[in-house]
Amino acid sequence: MTKLIVKTSKKAGLSPGSLVHIGEKRLEKIRISLADFDESHLTEMPVESPEAMLPFLPEPSVTWMNICGVHDTRIIEDLEKQFQIHPLTLEDIVNTAQRPKVESYDHYLFVVLKTFRYDSRSNEVASEQISLILGENYLITFQETASDIFANVVDRLRKGTRIRKRGADYLTYALIDAVVDSYFAVLEALGEKIETLEEELLESPGSGVMEQIHKLKRNMIFLRKQIWPIREILGFLTKEDSHLIQDSTVLYFRDVHDHTIQLIDTIESFRDILSGMLDVYLSTISNKMNEVMKVLTIIATIFIPITFFAGVYGMNFRFMPELDWKWGYPAFWLLVALVTYLLITYFRKKNWL
Amino acid sequence: MTKLIVKTSKKAGLSPGSLVHIGEKRLEKIRISLADFDESHLTEMPVESPEAMLPFLPEPSVTWMNICGVHDTRIIEDLEKQFQIHPLTLEDIVNTAQRPKVESYDHYLFVVLKTFRYDSRSNEVASEQISLILGENYLITFQETASDIFANVVDRLRKGTRIRKRGADYLTYALIDAVVDSYFAVLEALGEKIETLEEELLESPGSGVMEQIHKLKRNMIFLRKQIWPIREILGFLTKEDSHLIQDSTVLYFRDVHDHTIQLIDTIESFRDILSGMLDVYLSTISNKMNEVMKVLTIIATIFIPITFFAGVYGMNFRFMPELDWKWGYPAFWLLVALVTYLLITYFRKKNWL
């Protein structure tokens, strides 16, 4: 089931800035790629360590280093001295249970985001953490694994569109936009699941429906918990008066901010609908029970009295005049027919039939 | 069922300002109409492309271009250069899954609204997007299809009432007012549906009631999600200190703002009532079950004991003195009558009869 809490207690009591990787254990080697670009050129290369970025920093061109994998804390540690990154920032980068947030330091902005992957078969949402450090003319991004979430942006860089003409702040926007756009796909998949379930519910709810609804609710709780702070982050970025973000880029952040509001709205709507589905489900169970009870009651109510009469004429009293009547037996069936008729009329009146 | 989420994921990862039409696929040709007016004249004409508006712009008269259809993105693209519209604005115009919003740019105001159509038979609400660009002395409106939502305003223009004496801001107000007024009709239809359902519920709820309540709740969720931002838009317009909106027009926006508050209030009331109806429905089911159970219990409780007695006197023991009594059989019926009488008295006392 979607995990709502990640074990972070192994960090408890450690000195702040202690780099302890929190998250799934991974063994792959960390992969680092570097891109340096301006309007006229784009240099891409894989590098071995963050140090490789240092020669590019004095240049006015934008340098972007993407680090895939944060489980090797030694590589992360190096950043403290080389780029004057605050130890608390590094601690947050390797702690993948970090709440999404934005923090403004003297010479850089630090942003923590999440990406989501929804598996519609198991009905579970998994998340990975993405961190960004936006400095003067450079951007460092950290991913837990090498995913293709930034593929479109890389593509646009290669094609040399507008993105190449603008600064590291616009690149930051482009990457955050790519992340937020990916949430829509997750919500669409969840929305489809909900609509499928809704139709099943209104037609013939199986016994697994309740579990599905519960899991979907859980997913919504999880996503809301993660996306709310992202909305705050973008609200902050549209208002922040930082020299790292140009005025013309703020417009773009405002656009992503609108998207996060829309995401939250949609999540809230989904939650409301899931609550409604629960009510539908519970009333369906009650209705079914009613129907079962009606069948039982009708059968029992018809047969119990006539069985009694059959019992009466099965008694062995010596003196039972009816038994000797010629038309006694047909009269008995007449009685049965009469009782049945009256009861059925009664049920009709009660609208049970 | 009312759609709560529109697929927008095909846009994911694209450069901002990429014009991708999101919404129902349409093939009709885009229809553009142009109106230029001041107190003394009104010129109306259908035009082929937005360019036709350019000669009117330098004039002090108000020019209104209404574009029906946003699926042909080439026509929309032209606006960027001809009217200096920001690419993000154009992107929002063609993305009909856009959340209603207002955005203030240097030389124009951009507003996104929604219109609703309620089909009381299928109990579903559909929406279309309307965008407005209010510039100096001109207004451009975008509709998904050619609807008659603006018919009344056009009428008033032709009749030459107050609307002709005022500027593009007042025209904007008049159009937004027409849109918001149309919401009242939708809510009235929904209110009527609710009241009909409520009466049915208190009299004799059928099995489809639950589905109807669920759909109505869904509609309310949908409408609230859409109308909340419209309330914010109008709150913004009454406070905005823009040179594009005259002080005397702000009073009018305040009036529409009041209407949106009333709409939200009504939606919230409807939601509360629908919740109450659900409770009524569930208690009705329980009450019905109670009634069914009572009938079963009364019948079973009366007949089970007397059937036992009939069984007893149907036994074949050799020595059963009662069987040989002369009044044995009548005595049996007396016993039956007695048991029945006692049980009925008991049920009366319990208020089951």
Add this chain to the structure above:
Amino acid sequence: MTKLIVKTSKKAGLSPGSLVHIGEKRLEKIRISLADFDESHLTEMPVESPEAMLPFLPEPSVTWMNICGVHDTRIIEDLEKQFQIHPLTLEDIVNTAQRPKVESYDHYLFVVLKTFRYDSRSNEVASEQISLILGENYLITFQETASDIFANVVDRLRKGTRIRKRGADYLTYALIDAVVDSYFAVLEALGEKIETLEEELLESPGSGVMEQIHKLKRNMIFLRKQIWPIREILGFLTKEDSHLIQDSTVLYFRDVHDHTIQLIDTIESFRDILSGMLDVYLSTISNKMNEVMKVLTIIATIFIPITFFAGVYGMNFRFMPELDWKWGYPAFWLLVALVTYLLITYFRKKNWL
């Protein structure tokens, strides 16, 4: 049932300021009364049209015109020119579906209020609209029908108490206070209804209880929707820095503001109690069902086994030794007694008896 939405759609698309009477159709003639007073005199007279007030305006004495009936829009229209009332104000006066509000114009304050009438027999709340225009030294009030809501204030005017020494703002306060005070009577009647229902509920809830609770909830939804904005109005009046309201009168508005807060608190409490009553009702139904089921189960569980034994000894097998025993029949009754005793002991242990 209490109406939650009033049809206003016939107004849709009309020019703002179009006077269309929204509300119950009425035919009575509009009645207008005029009062002019200061500390030393009070002149009261019925008048034919609002014009009659004009000669009084230049005087420093306070002039109050009370117009009963807003369905004759021609009379209302005249106010525009004679008193420079904004068309939007007049539109709101004749639209009795207006949300309560206060609006500040250049030379007058406009307030819309509601009065309520609770019919405890049908358990419904009806409302009427009251509008006030407070200008320099004059006050115009509009009622839908001639009610006695202002009777006490008129009385105090005639008796020449403090009210005569003060201005039109204090008169406004006195009238609003009379309206808000009348809400307490409505809430008291509703509170009594709730307490009666609560007692019935805890003793022996009949089948109509659910409908009563639902109607009361509806009434609360309705009243909250109407009284919330009135609270805002009074909050506005205590803070408004208008030349039309003297500082010494603000204290009085603060007092009424406190009353509206108390009203809202009471409504919220009632809503909470009604929710609680619903829970009590549902648990009562369940408890009753439990009781019914227990009776059925006890009867069935005792008689079904012994009926089986009676059936056994009613079988016609040729070789059934028990049948020929001398004490077979008494032994059968012993068996029945034993089974019954054991089952009753079991039910006792289960606390079902």
Add this chain to the structure above:
Amino acid sequence: MTKLIVKTSKKAGLSPGSLVHIGEKRLEKIRISLADFDESHLTEMPVESPEAMLPFLPEPSVTWMNICGVHDTRIIEDLEKQFQIHPLTLEDIVNTAQRPKVESYDHYLFVVLKTFRYDSRSNEVASEQISLILGENYLITFQETASDIFANVVDRLRKGTRIRKRGADYLTYALIDAVVDSYFAVLEALGEKIETLEEELLESPGSGVMEQIHKLKRNMIFLRKQIWPIREILGFLTKEDSHLIQDSTVLYFRDVHDHTIQLIDTIESFRDILSGMLDVYLSTISNKMNEVMKVLTIIATIFIPITFFAGVYGMNFRFMPELDWKWGYPAFWLLVALVTYLLITYFRKKNWL
């Protein structure tokens, strides 16, 4: 049951400042006591009328007048002229249905509080109103009846502790603190009631549990409605920049403010727990019903088939070979044993036994 609304409608329409006593009718004579103190002396005396306080006012020592009983409005009326108390203040003092509040007038502060008495036997909360007027060097308090709520403070005055060294503002604090402290005792008693009920609920809920829960919820609604405004009052007193309250006393008001926050937190927690208890109760009823149904089903399902077989061999067909078999009767019992065994195995598998 705890009264949620007090009849105040007899006041409706009266002139503001009309002194109408709202509350329980009382006949006792109003008792007034006076205390004048500074660090060096304490004079206590019973007085006949508020006038007796006038000679003490010019002195720098602190004068405290405690008036027990507000039903004799003539005594209260005198305060208007003698102490320049605003008529609205006096009106609020005698209206014991007043919402707790603080009001700042030119030369005095006016505070309305409530005290509560919880009767754990009837599970009801009753309240009385306490009003305070804090002026320059004097304090007037009003109670509905002569309670011992201020006994501790009087004691401290007599013992000559810190309280004698400080001003009327500190005395005000001490009295408010005594009132707020008394709320903790009420909440503790309610908390104990809740925990007792909770244990009963988890062990064997009787039929009165629902009513108890409902009453407790009602009490919480009542207390929250009354204590919320008291929290606001203390928030106001810690922020108010009045010459009547010294800076060093504000620290103490902050402390009481913290207590009121804690009270509200506790009330909210209790409400949440009561909601949870309701869920437990409802699920307990359902579980019991399930158990009853299982017993019925097991008994019926075992005996109904074997009773059928007994019925079959009680038939009188001329040609029924089994009846003549030598081992027919034992074979029947074998059949019965087999059916019973199979059904019991089935119930075991279903976990019903």
Add this chain to the structure above:
Amino acid sequence: MTKLIVKTSKKAGLSPGSLVHIGEKRLEKIRISLADFDESHLTEMPVESPEAMLPFLPEPSVTWMNICGVHDTRIIEDLEKQFQIHPLTLEDIVNTAQRPKVESYDHYLFVVLKTFRYDSRSNEVASEQISLILGENYLITFQETASDIFANVVDRLRKGTRIRKRGADYLTYALIDAVVDSYFAVLEALGEKIETLEEELLESPGSGVMEQIHKLKRNMIFLRKQIWPIREILGFLTKEDSHLIQDSTVLYFRDVHDHTIQLIDTIESFRDILSGMLDVYLSTISNKMNEVMKVLTIIATIFIPITFFAGVYGMNFRFMPELDWKWGYPAFWLLVALVTYLLITYFRKKNWL
């Protein structure tokens, strides 16, 4: 069960600053330890009374006194004179029912926190109070018992890491961080309990599940009540402009603030999930009941009619032609088979089998 309210009423009416220990009664001797350190040295020693700290205060090095046990109010009283601690502060230290809070006094900051211990067997949360007084170059901490919550920090002090280079404010941060980190462990344990219960619930809920859910909800209510104010405390510390906290330390407080937000988010998510689990549980009960009812109905509905037929042919009418038919008995079985077949077909169609 987790205690939601602690008896504090014995304090009611006492003078503020009266030191009354509220909390579990304890007899152990109070243990006091002292540490004095700067970058170059660390002196640790157990001391007898707070006085022992006085000689260290004039030094620029940081002095930390940790007092384990607050039940001996005499020791606490001494602090008033020796360190000029306000009596209200001391009152709060010994009242362990204190709400977490921060208070800024002239020459010190006072913080009250809580630690939690979760016993997963009894499913209960217990809390202890921790108070901190941060003065110029010194820190005094108060614990209810000697726990190892600060062990890690002591360790870091001994190891001489960064913590020794910084001031008393950083030490305060380190201790608060240790406390807040310990909350994560509690929430993780609760989260595991919830997930275990959730799995049990979806597989086969036992009868104790409801009680477990209720206790977990109670724990969440308790934790939220306690951690909300801690969030406010840290919000205050990040904004407070006190000379006692250096700017470089504020960054660290911001980090703990983020953690408390994450804790609150997690608690809210857990509450939502527990609500969802309740719904799942209730629907499971209903489903089970449905299943039981179906079994009963199927058995009864099949056997009741055929038992009737057996009864019919057990009647003793003289003239019953069927009885004398040669194939009467086989025909009866045929009839039984037919009825059974038809009913089973009916149940199949209804999806009950």
